[in-house]
Amino acid sequence: MSLIFINLRATVFRLFEWVRVVVLYYRNLSFLLGDILLASQYLWRNPHQVSKAFMKSRGERNLYTYGETPLTTLDRIARKCGILSKDVVYEVGCGSGRTLFWLRHFVRCRAVGVDYQPTFIRRANRVKQWRHLDQVDFLLEDMLQTDYRKATVLYLYGTCLEDAMIEKLVGRFQDLKSGTKVVTVSYPLTDYSSDFSLAKQFSASFPWGKAELFLNIKI
Ligand SMILES: C[S@@+](CC[C@H](N)C(=O)[O-])C[C@H]1O[C@@H](n2cnc3c(N)ncnc32)[C@H](O)[C@@H]1O
Numbered sequence: 001m002s003l004i005f006i007n008l009r010a011t012v013f014r015l016f017e018w019v020r021v022v023v024l025y026y027r028n029l030s031f032l033l034g035d036i037l038l039a040s041q042y043l044w045r046n047p048h049q050v051s052k053a054f055m056k057s058r059g060e061r062n063l064y065t066y067g068e069t070p071l072t073t074l075d076r077i078a079r080k081c082g083i084l085s086k087d088v089v090y091e092v093g094c095g096s097g098r099t100l101f102w103l104r105h106f107v108r109c110r111a112v113g114v115d116y117q118p119t120f121i122r123r124a125n126r127v128k129q130w131r132h133l134d135q136v137d138f139l140l141e142d143m144l145q146t147d148y149r150k151a152t153v154l155y156l157y158g159t160c161l162e163d164a165m166i167e168k169l170v171g172r173f174q175d176l177k178s179g180t181k182v183v184t185v186s187y188p189l190t191d192y193s194s195d196f197s198l199a200k201q202f203s204a205s206f207p208w209g210k211a212e213l214f215l216n217i218k219i
Helices: 002-025 029-040 047-057 071-080 098-107 118-130 163-175
Strands: 088-092 110-115 136-140 153-156 181-185 196-206 209-218
Touching (some): 002 029, 002 071, 002 098, 029 098, 071 196, 071 209, 088 098, 098 118, 110 118, 118 136
Antiparallel strands (some): 196 209
């Protein structure tokens, strides 16, 4: 029963989100064209299916870890966390890259996406090339290997990451400049390390329900 409710809620949420995206963001023709090009590459297999096949090929136990941040939620995150055009935003596990194209067009900051799934990075790079977009880059990398020293903001939607992985990531974040903002979904980094202070906590909507978001600051 509750599974039916969650699916129904997600379907209704996606419908409303689609209308809000059309009304709020599709007036920007460059974004609209890029978004159509990106979506056209997932007509036969959506990002969830791409991710599932990748996880299966790696022999992972949990195949259903993929999810995307709704653009209206990303908008709220950008406002709440004061993300500005002067920022360099790294998305740690960027998936299809749609969020990076939004940041590039609407916040006008430099946006860098990192993901270890080749299909996501190849297709996002295709859209970047087709649209001749600057200020947005995609790196095919394990997030534990990425050099984040140029970042002023990191976004991590890693709700399904295991504690051991978050601890390793926090170790990787030791090199971050002091004052770097790290926005996390579901858990604050202060639970894992004393290298961060918690500046803000707020809630935001995802297809599966309300999530708590945390603005962590590298000390
Ligand atoms: C929940 S999805 C979030 C997608 C995107 N950030 C968003 O909010 O729309 C998590 C992403 O992290 C990526 N990921 C997980 N572990 C990773 C790793 N070790 N290195 C790079 N990417 C990873 C997955 O491939 C997936 O695309």
